[in-house]
Amino acid sequence: MPRTIRRLNDNIVNQIAAGEVIERPASAIKELVENAIDAGATHIDVTTRAGGKLLMRVVDNGHGMNADALSLAIERHCTSKLSDDLFDIHTLGFRGEALPSIGSVSRLNIRSKAVGEEFGWEIAVDGGRVTSPKPSPVQRGTVVEVKDLFHATPARLKFLKSDRAEANAVSETIKRIALAFPHIRFTTTIDDRPPSDLKACPDEGGFLKRMGQILGAQFAENALEIDAVREPARLTGFAGLPTFNRGNAQHQFIFVNGRPVRDKALIGAVRAAYADFVARDRHSVLVLFLDLPPQLVDVNVHPAKADVRFRDPGLIRGLIVGALKEAISGGGFRASNHSAADALAAFTGNATAADQRTYQAPQSGRTWQQSPFAPVSTDMAASGFRESAQQTFTHTAAPSSDLRPNAAVAEPEDNAYPLGVARAQLHENYIVSQTRDGLVIVDQHAAHERLVYEELKATLRQNGVEAQMLLVPEVIELGEDDIDKLCNHLDELARIGLVIERFGPGAVSVRQIPAILDKASIKTMITDIVDEIAEWGSITEVETRIDHICATMACHGSVRSGRRLLGPEMDALLRQMEVTPNSGQCNHGRPTYIELKLKDIARLFGRR
Numbered sequence: 001m002p003r004t005i006r007r008l009n010d011n012i013v014n015q016i017a018a019g020e021v022i023e024r025p026a027s028a029i030k031e032l033v034e035n036a037i038d039a040g041a042t043h044i045d046v047t048t049r050a051g052g053k054l055l056m057r058v059v060d061n062g063h064g065m066n067a068d069a070l071s072l073a074i075e076r077h078c079t080s081k082l083s084d085d086l087f088d089i090h091t092l093g094f095r096g097e098a099l100p101s102i103g104s105v106s107r108l109n110i111r112s113k114a115v116g117e118e119f120g121w122e123i124a125v126d127g128g129r130v131t132s133p134k135p136s137p138v139q140r141g142t143v144v145e146v147k148d149l150f151h152a153t154p155a156r157l158k159f160l161k162s163d164r165a166e167a168n169a170v171s172e173t174i175k176r177i178a179l180a181f182p183h184i185r186f187t188t189t190i191d192d193r194p195p196s197d198l199k200a201c202p203d204e205g206g207f208l209k210r211m212g213q214i215l216g217a218q219f220a221e222n223a224l225e226i227d228a229v230r231e232p233a234r235l236t237g238f239a240g241l242p243t244f245n246r247g248n249a250q251h252q253f254i255f256v257n258g259r260p261v262r263d264k265a266l267i268g269a270v271r272a273a274y275a276d277f278v279a280r281d282r283h284s285v286l287v288l289f290l291d292l293p294p295q296l297v298d299v300n301v302h303p304a305k306a307d308v309r310f311r312d313p314g315l316i317r318g319l320i321v322g323a324l325k326e327a328i329s330g331g332g333f334r335a336s337n338h339s340a341a342d343a344l345a346a347f348t349g350n351a352t353a354a355d356q357r358t359y360q361a362p363q364s365g366r367t368w369q370q371s372p373f374a375p376v377s378t379d380m381a382a383s384g385f386r387e388s389a390q391q392t393f394t395h396t397a398a399p400s401s402d403l404r405p406n407a408a409v410a411e412p413e414d415n416a417y418p419l420g421v422a423r424a425q426l427h428e429n430y431i432v433s434q435t436r437d438g439l440v441i442v443d444q445h446a447a448h449e450r451l452v453y454e455e456l457k458a459t460l461r462q463n464g465v466e467a468q469m470l471l472v473p474e475v476i477e478l479g480e481d482d483i484d485k486l487c488n489h490l491d492e493l494a495r496i497g498l499v500i501e502r503f504g505p506g507a508v509s510v511r512q513i514p515a516i517l518d519k520a521s522i523k524t525m526i527t528d529i530v531d532e533i534a535e536w537g538s539i540t541e542v543e544t545r546i547d548h549i550c551a552t553m554a555c556h557g558s559v560r561s562g563r564r565l566l567g568p569e570m571d572a573l574l575r576q577m578e579v580t581p582n583s584g585q586c587n588h589g590r591p592t593y594i595e596l597k598l599k600d601i602a603r604l605f606g607r608r
Helices: 010-021 025-038 067-073 098-105 163-180 206-215 217-221 264-274 313-330 338-348 380-392 412-416 444-463 480-487 490-495 522-536 541-556 567-578 598-604
Strands: 043-049 055-060 107-113 120-126 134-136 141-147 185-190 196-198 223-230 233-240 252-256 259-261 286-291 421-426 430-435 438-443 467-477 499-502 507-514 593-597
Touching: 010 098, 025 043, 025 055, 025 098, 025 141, 025 163, 043 163, 067 107, 067 120, 098 107, 098 120, 163 185, 163 206, 163 252, 163 259, 196 206, 206 217, 206 233, 206 286, 217 223, 217 233, 223 313, 233 313, 252 264, 264 286, 264 313, 286 313, 421 567, 430 567, 438 444, 438 567, 438 598, 444 541, 444 567, 467 522, 480 499, 480 507, 480 522, 490 499, 507 522, 593 598
Parallel strands: 043 185, 252 286
Antiparallel strands: 043 055, 055 141, 107 120, 107 141, 120 134, 185 196, 223 233, 233 286, 252 259, 421 430, 430 438, 438 593, 467 507, 499 507
C-alpha cells in the first residue's frame, strides 16, 4: 500500500535537528556559551553534573531577554543574529536551532532579565512541551539550565560515554572557546573537580596571557608569534617550536573569525608546514586566528559549525603554510626549553620541576640569516668545518683537556656567542660549551645532521629538482574520481619533476619522475598522492619523499656519534648552528641542544 506523505510535527523536527546539533553534553555547552558571548557577556559561569547528563547550567551577564524574546528564542529558526544575507555573519550563532533542539530532548529552563526591565522572566520546555513565560527574580543576564539530557530520547543516552569522558569533553570545549575571547571571564564547576577561574585579560597581550592560563607557561615560553597577511585574509596567533610537540593534535586550536573549527583543510596546512621539522607521529602545539571577510568563508556547512569552506582555499593554505614556515625559520637555532626543565628535574629527582616555573612571555626568536656574533675571519668556523666534518676527520686527535693556567682557552669575551665556547666532549658524542650565563650540551650527530640536511635542501631550491624521463612510461589504473582529483594538481606535480598524463579511461601515464626517487615504487607513490588529495585536499607526498631521502643522506653524511672532535671543530659546529635555520631540532623533531642557566645549576648545589 502506498504511504501518505504528511508533515512532521514540530517536536519531531526539533528532535531530528537535535541529532545534528546536540551530539553530547559538550555540544549543548558550546551552543549555550556561544549564545552568552553573542549576548555581550563579560562573565560566563558553567556548572555540570554527571558530565552534563544530569545538569548543565550556564549563567551570563549579557543583555538578557524580555518575555516576548524568550517565547521566540525556543522556537525553530528564530534568531536576532542573522540578516537577510546568509554569508554576512558576524556572530557565533545564527541558525536559531540550539535552544529548541535542546528543549526537545531535555528539561530546559531559561530565566532572563533584559537591560532596562524591572524584573526578569522564566520559561520552561520539557521534552518539547512549552510553558508560558512567567515573572522570575533574576539579575541582569540569562540563566539556562538543562536537566536530564536525552530523557525524551533515551536511546541517545546509550551512545554517551562515561561521566568522566563527557566532563573532559565539556572542559575542552570551554577552553577552546575561552582562547578566542580573553576579555571574558570564564568560571567553571565541572562535576566534583576543583572550580576553575579563567580571569579576564582585557589589556594588551591578553591573548598570550589566556594561552598561558590554558596551555601552561611552557607554551608561552616556547611559542613563536605569527602575524601574516595575504589580502584579504590575516593570520595571527602563536605556534610552538618544533621541539615543543605532543603525541596528538588536541593542542592545535584554530579559529576562523573567532569561531573554533576542526577543519581538515586547515589541519592539513598545519601538518604540511611542520612536516619537515616534526616526526609523523608527533604534533605541533599552536593557537591560530584566521580573520577574513565573512563573505569569503561558508560557516553553514554543518549545523555544528565546526567545518568551514573557503572561496579561495589555495590562498588560505598558502597563508598558513608560509606564515608557519617563516616563523619557524625566523626562530633560528632556538630550541624549546622544556628539555632543560626535564634535565633539571632528572638531576633533582623532582618530576614536577618542569611545571613549577612562573609564566613569562616568550623571547623573540633570533634571525638566522646572519649571526650578530659571527666571526669576521674566514677560519675553520667560517668555511673549513663542513669539509673537515664530512671528509677529513681523524680519530687520532682528542679534544683538548689541558686545564693548566698556560693552556690555550677561549677568551672571556668569546662567551658572547649564543651557543657559547666548547669546553669538552663527553662520551665522544656530546659537546659541552660555556655561555655567558650557563652551559649548553649539544648532540653533535643530531646537530650536524640538521646542518647537512639544510644544505641539501638549499641546493635543491637553488638548482631545482632534477627530473628523470622514463624510457617506458608507467601506466597506472585508477578510478575516474581519483584521476580527476590528480589532474587538478598536474601543474603543481610537474614543478617538482613528476609528469603525469591521462591515458584513456581509468588510467594515467607517468612519463617523468624526480631523479632522486628513481628507486621508489611509482604505483605506490601515485596511490599515496591520490589518498592525500582525498584526505587533505593538497599534495605534499612527493616533497615528503624527497625530504626523507635528503634526511637519510644527511644522516649518513654527518658527524657520527663516537667520533672525537678537536676544540676548533666543536666551536665551528656551534658557530654554524648559530647561522643555520632550524638547527635547534634534528630531522626527527628532537632538540639538538639543551641549555642550562647558571642560576639553575647553582640551585642544584644549594647555592641559591
